[in-house]
Amino acid sequence: MSVIEDLLAKQNEGFISLRQLLEQMAAEGGSTPQTAARWLRLLLIERKLEGQELAWQYARDVGWAPTDSLGSVYAHNALSNIADTGDLDHINTKWQEEAKSDADVFGFRTDAIYDYLKTHGLNLSRSARGDGTSRSAAPRIPDWARPYIGRRQISLGDAATILAGGSPALRDVGKNAEISAWREALIDATESHISDLPPEISASTWGSNRDSGQMLSHADIRAWCAHRGHVWPIPEPDPKPATDAEALAEIKRLGAELARLKTELAEARKGQEANEAAELATAQEEVSRLAAPVAPRAVGLMEKAIAVQRRFWGANWDESDRDTWPTQDSILAWLKETYPGTSEKQRVAVELVACPVNRDRAKRGNGNP
Numbered sequence: 001m002s003v004i005e006d007l008l009a010k011q012n013e014g015f016i017s018l019r020q021l022l023e024q025m026a027a028e029g030g031s032t033p034q035t036a037a038r039w040l041r042l043l044l045i046e047r048k049l050e051g052q053e054l055a056w057q058y059a060r061d062v063g064w065a066p067t068d069s070l071g072s073v074y075a076h077n078a079l080s081n082i083a084d085t086g087d088l089d090h091i092n093t094k095w096q097e098e099a100k101s102d103a104d105v106f107g108f109r110t111d112a113i114y115d116y117l118k119t120h121g122l123n124l125s126r127s128a129r130g131d132g133t134s135r136s137a138a139p140r141i142p143d144w145a146r147p148y149i150g151r152r153q154i155s156l157g158d159a160a161t162i163l164a165g166g167s168p169a170l171r172d173v174g175k176n177a178e179i180s181a182w183r184e185a186l187i188d189a190t191e192s193h194i195s196d197l198p199p200e201i202s203a204s205t206w207g208s209n210r211d212s213g214q215m216l217s218h219a220d221i222r223a224w225c226a227h228r229g230h231v232w233p234i235p236e237p238d239p240k241p242a243t244d245a246e247a248l249a250e251i252k253r254l255g256a257e258l259a260r261l262k263t264e265l266a267e268a269r270k271g272q273e274a275n276e277a278a279e280l281a282t283a284q285e286e287v288s289r290l291a292a293p294v295a296p297r298a299v300g301l302m303e304k305a306i307a308v309q310r311r312f313w314g315a316n317w318d319e320s321d322r323d324t325w326p327t328q329d330s331i332l333a334w335l336k337e338t339y340p341g342t343s344e345k346q347r348v349a350v351e352l353v354a355c356p357v358n359r360d361r362a363k364r365g366n367g368n369p
Contacts, residue, residue: 030256
C-alpha cells in the first residue's frame with residue numbers, strides 16, 4: 001500500500017457505513033440487519049425527540065463529511081427503507097450520481113454511534129487501535145466487484161484490470177501500463193511451457209478480441225494469486241471470518257440463532273400437543289355421546305304398553321307362580337276401558353308387547369291364564 005493510500009485508510013478509520021453497522025449489530029446481537037435497522041430507527045427517533053439528534057455522515061470521494069439537513073432526511077429514509085424491506089442495496093439517485101447503495105453512502109462517526117448503542121445495552125466490539133475508543137472500518141466490497149463474486153469464469157481483460165487495482169467497468173486510462181503487465185502475466189499462466197505440465201490457469205479459446213473473448217477459470221486465478229503472493233480482491237461467496245473477533249461474533253450469532261430456533265420449535269410442539277389434546281377430548285366426547293343408550297320415546301302404543309307393565313306386571317306377580325299372572329282378558333278389558341279409542345288389534349298388540357312371559361309355553365294342561 002502506498003503512503004497516500006495508507007493516509008486515506010487512516011482517514012476513514014473513524015467512520016462506519018450503515019451497512020457495516022447493521023451487519024455488525026446483527027452478528028453480535030443475534031438478529032438480522034433488518035431487525036437491527038428497526039431498533040436503530042426507534043433509538044434515533046427517540047434521540048431526536050429529546051433534542052439530541054445523532055449526526056449522520058456521508059462518504060465522499062476522499063473521507064467522510066457530515067450531511068446537511070436534506071442529506072440527513074435521505075439518510076433516515078435509507079435506514080427506514082432497510083427497516084421496512086431489509087434491502088441493503090437500495091440506491092437513491094436523488095442524493096448521489098454515482099451508483100452506490102444508500103447503506104454504503106451514509107454512516108456515522110464510529111465513536112459516537114458505538115457509545116450511543118452502548119448506553120442502550122448493545123456493546124459492540126472494537127478493535128484495539130492504541131486508544132481503544134475507535135474501530136477501523138471493516139473492509140467494504142466495491143460495488144463493481146459484487147457481480148464477480150461467485151463467478152466461475154472471468155475474461156482476461158477484466159482479470160488484468162482487477163489485478164491492476166481498477167474497475168473493469170471504467171477501464172482507468174491511467175492504469176494502462178499496469179493492466180498490460182498483468183495481462184501478460186495472466187497469458188503466461190494460461191499457456192503450458194513444459195509439455196508434461198498443465199497451465200496454471202485454465203482458459204478458453206477466443207475469437208477476434210482476446211481480452212473479452214478468452215475466459216479464465218476464477219478458481220484458478222484465485223489459486224494462482226495465492227501461490228504467487230498477489231492480492232485477488234474478489235471475495236469468495238461465503239468467506240470465512242478473517243479475524244478471531246469476527247469468528248467469535250459469528251459463533252455468537254449462530255448460537256443466538258440456534259437458541260431462537262429451539263424456542264420456536266418448543267413453542268410449536270406445545271401448540272401441537274395442545275391442539276392434539278383438544279382434538280382427542282372432542283373425539284372422546286363424541287364417542288361417549290354416540291355410545292350412550294337412547295331411551296325409547298313413550299308415545300303411541302309404546303306408552304300404553306308401559307302403562308300395562310306398571311299396572312299389571314309390577315311387584316305383585318311371581319314368574320314361577322302362574323296363579324299370580326294377570327289374565328290376558330283382564331288386561332284387554334282394562335285397555336278398552338282406559339283407551340276407548342284403540343282397536344282390538346291394537347289392544348292385543350299392546351298386551352303382547354307388555355307381557356314379560358311367554359303364555360304359549362305356559363299352556364301345559366291347566367288352562368291359559
